[in-house]
Structures are given as C-alpha cells and as structure tokens.
Amino acid sequence: ETGVTQSPTHLIKTRGQQVTLRCSSQSGHNTVSWYQQALGQGPQFIFQYYREEENGRGNFPPRFSGLQFPNYSSELNVNALELDDSALYLCASRTGTSGSYNEQFFGPGTRLTVL
Amino acid sequence: AQSVTQLDSHVSVSEGTPVLLRCNYSSSYSPSLFWYVQHPNKGLQLLLKYTSAATLVKGINGFEAEFKKSETSFHLTKPSAHMSDAAEYFCVVSDDLNYQLIWGAGTKLIIKP
Numbered sequence: 001e002t003g004v005t006q007s008p009t010h011l012i013k014t015r016g017q018q019v020t021l022r023c024s025s026q027s028g029h030n031t032v033s034w035y036q037q038a039l040g041q042g043p044q045f046i047f048q049y050y051r052e053e054e055n056g057r058g059n060f061p062p063r064f065s066g067l068q069f070p071n072y073s074s075e076l077n078v079n080a081l082e083l084d085d086s087a088l089y090l091c092a093s094r095t096g097t098s099g100s101y102n103e104q105f106f107g108p109g110t111r112l113t114v115l
Numbered sequence: 116a117q118s119v120t121q122l123d124s125h126v127s128v129s130e131g132t133p134v135l136l137r138c139n140y141s142s143s144y145s146p147s148l149f150w151y152v153q154h155p156n157k158g159l160q161l162l163l164k165y166t167s168a169a170t171l172v173k174g175i176n177g178f179e180a181e182f183k184k185s186e187t188s189f190h191l192t193k194p195s196a197h198m199s200d201a202a203e204y205f206c207v208v209s210d211d212l213n214y215q216l217i218w219g220a221g222t223k224l225i226i227k228p
Contacts (some may be wrong), residue, residue, distance in 0.1 A: 003158075004158070033216075035218075041220055041221070042205050042219050042220050043159075043216075044218070045216060045217075050214075055214055056215055090159065092159075103164070106158040106160075108156075108157065108158045
C-alpha cells in the first residue's frame with residue numbers, strides 16, 4: 001500500500017509568482033485536505049476535496065485554489081505569492097468526509113520559500 | 116466554535132521519567148480529539164484518537180490520553196520517556212460542521228539523556 005506522496009519536496013519562488021503543489025492520495029482514499037504549517041506553528045486548514053469537489057475551506061483567500069482529479073490525486077495552486085506564504089504545505093488523505101472517525105494520513109510536505 | 120490550547124510550548128524531561136503534555140479544548144458539541152506527532156523531516160503521524168467511546172485512550176508507542184469533559188482537557192501521557200520520543204506533538208479537535216481539523220500550536224518534547 002503506497003502512502004501519501006507530495007511533490008516537489010522543496011521549492012523557492014519570488015513574490016508575485018504562481019506555484020502548483022501536487023499530492024497523490026493513499027490508495028482507496030477519496031478525500032484530500034491541504035494544510036499550511038508556518039514555522040513554529042500548528043497546521044492551518046486550507047481546504048478539502050471530496051470526489052473532485054471542494055467541500056470545506058478554511059480562512060484563506062481565493063488566490064489559494066485547488067483541484068482533485070478522478071484518481072483522487074490533488075493540486076494546490078497559489079497565485080500572486082506573498083512572503084507570508086513561506087511555509088510547509090501538507091496534504092492528507094482519508095476515506096469519507098468527516099474528520100471524526102476516519103484517520104487522516106499525511107504526506108511529508110512541500111517546503112515553499114518565497115523570496 | 117472549536118479550539119484547542121496546548122498549555123506548554125516546550126516540555127523537557129529526562130529519559131525514563133514520565134511525560135505529560137497538556138491540552139485543553141473548547142467545543143460546542145461532543146468533540147472528537149486527536150494527538151499527532153511530527154518528527155523532524157517526517158510526516159505527521161496519528162498517536163491516538165478519542166471519539167466518544169472510552170475516556171482513556173491508548174495509542175502507539177506507549178502513549179495514552181484521558182478525556183475529561185468536566186475539565187475540557189485531553190492531556191497526553193507516557194510512563195517512561197525514550198530518546199526517540201523527542202518530537203513536536205499536536206493536539207487536534209475535529210470541526211465536523213466545516214469538515215476540518217483544528218490544531219493546537221504544538222508542544223516540543225525534549226528528552227534529556
């Protein structure tokens with residue numbers, strides 16, 4: 001069974017650029033969530049996709065957008081990058097939509113640095 | 116609204132001594148609560164979860180947590196610390212209405228030899 005994978009592992013961008021981060025969910029999982037973890041803080045929920053539709057969103061502006069594909073892999077897109085977007089971006093997959101009873105499995109993350 | 120507060124940003128214990136990481140939560144309904152661990156350069160791993168069954172929850176690697184509704188607490192404990200336990204620990208509450216997990220700020224556990 002393959003776990004959650006993310007690419008790339010590290011990325012350096014400049015302010016104003018756009019970035020796309022990728023996530024492959026664990027086999028059999030149909031729900032993907034994305035989190036932003038700034039240095040020294042806990043993860044912050046960005047949004048969740050269930051069967052290719054966004055069904056939950058945290059307090060992030062519209063320049064953070066995403067996609068989920070028929071194979072349940074996912075992309076996180078960030079436009080007009082700002083310095084504060086520098087963080088570890090985590091992807092997690094699970095079955096179903098509720099966080100209560102189904103464990104989320106996390107990928108190792110993508111470290112984004114915005115200069 | 117759901118929230119969690121981890122009461123210590125850093126906890127330092129000697130190897131072989133007990134570990135206590137404190138977490139208080141706020142919830143408008145019966146919560147689901149989790150503890151996750153994050154080792155450097157590794158993904159987050161679920162230690163244990165509480166979902167309204169037994170109030171004392173046993174997890175992996177000898178950790179356990181007790182749900183105390185009257186105190187709105189969900190503290191994580193381990194009888195004897197091991198060097199491999201050094202990591203960041205996060206207390207998490209599930210916000211089912213908005214399909215998200217709400218995370219504490221984390222507690223860094225330091226193990227002294």
